[in-house]
Amino acid sequence: MHSELRTKRRRIGRSPSPTYKLDDEDDTYEPYVSVAQRRKEKLAKLTSWVAPSGKQKAKKEQEELEEREDEEKEEERRRERARKERTLLMEAQEVHSRKVAEDAKKTDQQRAEEADAEILEAIKSRRKLASDLELAKGISYVESLKTSWRAPRYIYERSSEHHQKVRDKYHIIVEGEDIPPPIEHFVDMKIPEPLLQSLKANRIVSPTPIQLQGIPAAFSGRDLIGIAFTGSGKTLCFCLPLIMMALEEEIKLSFIRGEGPVGVILCPSRELANQTYENVLGWCSDLAKSGKYPQLNTLLCIGGISMNEQSHIMSKGLHIVIATPGRLIDMLEKRKFTFNNCKYLCMDEADRMIDLGFEDDVRNIMSFFKGQRQTLLFSATMPKKIQDFAQQSLIRPVLVNVGRAGAANLDVLQVVEYVKQEAKMVYLLECLQKTPPPVIIFSENKNEVDDIQEYLLLKGVEAVAIHGSKTQEERQYAIKSFKSGAKDVMVASGVASKGLDFNDIQHVIIFTMPKEIEDYVHQIGRTGRSGKTGIATTFVNMNTPEPTLLDLKYLLIEAGQKVPPFLSSIDDIQGGSRLGCAVCGGLGHAISSCPKREDAQRRLMASHRANEESGGGY
Numbered sequence: 001m002h003s004e005l006r007t008k009r010r011r012i013g014r015s016p017s018p019t020y021k022l023d024d025e026d027d028t029y030e031p032y033v034s035v036a037q038r039r040k041e042k043l044a045k046l047t048s049w050v051a052p053s054g055k056q057k058a059k060k061e062q063e064e065l066e067e068r069e070d071e072e073k074e075e076e077r078r079r080e081r082a083r084k085e086r087t088l089l090m091e092a093q094e095v096h097s098r099k100v101a102e103d104a105k106k107t108d109q110q111r112a113e114e115a116d117a118e119i120l121e122a123i124k125s126r127r128k129l130a131s132d133l134e135l136a137k138g139i140s141y142v143e144s145l146k147t148s149w150r151a152p153r154y155i156y157e158r159s160s161e162h163h164q165k166v167r168d169k170y171h172i173i174v175e176g177e178d179i180p181p182p183i184e185h186f187v188d189m190k191i192p193e194p195l196l197q198s199l200k201a202n203r204i205v206s207p208t209p210i211q212l213q214g215i216p217a218a219f220s221g222r223d224l225i226g227i228a229f230t231g232s233g234k235t236l237c238f239c240l241p242l243i244m245m246a247l248e249e250e251i252k253l254s255f256i257r258g259e260g261p262v263g264v265i266l267c268p269s270r271e272l273a274n275q276t277y278e279n280v281l282g283w284c285s286d287l288a289k290s291g292k293y294p295q296l297n298t299l300l301c302i303g304g305i306s307m308n309e310q311s312h313i314m315s316k317g318l319h320i321v322i323a324t325p326g327r328l329i330d331m332l333e334k335r336k337f338t339f340n341n342c343k344y345l346c347m348d349e350a351d352r353m354i355d356l357g358f359e360d361d362v363r364n365i366m367s368f369f370k371g372q373r374q375t376l377l378f379s380a381t382m383p384k385k386i387q388d389f390a391q392q393s394l395i396r397p398v399l400v401n402v403g404r405a406g407a408a409n410l411d412v413l414q415v416v417e418y419v420k421q422e423a424k425m426v427y428l429l430e431c432l433q434k435t436p437p438p439v440i441i442f443s444e445n446k447n448e449v450d451d452i453q454e455y456l457l458l459k460g461v462e463a464v465a466i467h468g469s470k471t472q473e474e475r476q477y478a479i480k481s482f483k484s485g486a487k488d489v490m491v492a493s494g495v496a497s498k499g500l501d502f503n504d505i506q507h508v509i510i511f512t513m514p515k516e517i518e519d520y521v522h523q524i525g526r527t528g529r530s531g532k533t534g535i536a537t538t539f540v541n542m543n544t545p546e547p548t549l550l551d552l553k554y555l556l557i558e559a560g561q562k563v564p565p566f567l568s569s570i571d572d573i574q575g576g577s578r579l580g581c582a583v584c585g586g587l588g589h590a591i592s593s594c595p596k597r598e599d600a601q602r603r604l605m606a607s608h609r610a611n612e613e614s615g616g617g618y
């Protein structure tokens, strides 16, 4: 029995199935073999009796291979599905965290440069300044407008080196092809004698730098961008060519009711339009009074006045229109007159006119022109990128630049003082003692303008006030009484800063520093005009934004003025550009922190909102 058992154990122990000897000492242990295992072994024994043929074996291997391939393909498809199924959010999160990691590696300088590049790209992609019709039809002119004006022969025959010498002498920088020659004397510009006498009577004897290059270029029919400091005589530069053009047309064939105008001058404010209108009226009247030239009719087209007052002008042929955009569009839409024969479009303070938010009005006005026009843009401040943008829309433009665009007039002595907010009013009285009248005080805020006027009146100072919420009559009264000398002081918000030409302003006091340095340049520019000198005192304090203070600091340095210690101690961490911010021309900040850009965006949003609320239209 024992030997039988041993044999049996040996037989089992030789079994190919796995055996587990848990206890070496237990000789009687018989390892467990599962039923499934036994079945498998039996089957293997059976099948081994019937050996598979080579063909079957190959077939089986083939099937196994295909099975494996199918499994691999399925696995790949599953992975692909999983990849696709990742949510957008996950991807966004990944992008975000990657960007955060990359950003962390960037310096402030790199970040500012990237922001600058983005903004410049946005400026570049602005729609061309042309009417929708011109844009839609792809109309573009290649030749400048033809005029009959020619420079005197002896000037034409001078060499281009000679012309350049003249430009260098007056610090005139020009750009463009085939630039007409500079002319140093009004008589050589072939201006009619009565007009020369009229200018002489106003102490305008020889042309200023912008005039001696700008007038010949405009007389030649060239599109023009004219940039020169405040008070340098830009108005004459764009009015004279239009008067000459209108005169020529009227002499050729007299205008009758419903005909004209020949040209239009656009201004950003009613006051400026009114001032330009009075200048043109004076020159045209002097021409007609001479008896040698016909009367030219000029229309003032601004909001806040009744157009009925000028119905006598409308009942005749119309030569010149001087306008603000809103009223002009209104009149054109009502077909009070047409631009069918209008050939001249000038924009004064042009950088404002083509700024973000206003440019659509300009495009709208352009859409009323029926043929080619000569386009002129003038300003004391026009950042490079705005110049480039404007140039794209002009035909063979000539750019005339006297000094850096946005630079302060060197005839103004600039004094910047740190005055605490609560001490400003009292200090203002002291400041008024610096010079005899007339004095202009600027504030950015309408309420503050009223407060200052009230305070000054209480202290016995003859002061008038002007701001956007005053009626047209109040605004006109303020300007008239200040211009005539009946009032010593004018307190004004931004409206009076652009282009207004008051006689011999002695002192400009900037009670609240404007955020945009261009506005400061225009405000101090109310003094130191046509070669005279003046003082500008500016109050700054903790409320003045740092980029503005930096702009001011570098503007003072550029103009060779004294920089007060509190300004020189401000560190330039903003990364200002010595060429000027491409959006506002400020020297103390990068585009990314440009205050003008923020304002423009706000204005744009506001105008969109207003349009939506009013159902669109102007």
Ligand SMILES: Nc1ncnc2c1ncn2[C@@H]1O[C@H](COP(=O)(O)OP(=O)(O)OP(=O)(O)O)[C@@H](O)[C@H]1O
Residues within 6 Å of the ligand: 202, 203, 204, 205, 206, 207, 208, 211, 228, 229, 230, 231, 232, 233, 234, 235, 236, 379, 380, 498, 499, 500, 501, 525, 529, 530
């Ligand atoms: N050639 C000249 N000689 C002397 N005075 C001139 C001459 N041309 C213009 N003026 C006078 O200079 C003053 C300033 O001219 P104007 O208003 O045209 O300046 P502006 O360059 O347009 O200034 P702003 O940029 O502030 O508008 C005016 O009173 C004008 O009569």
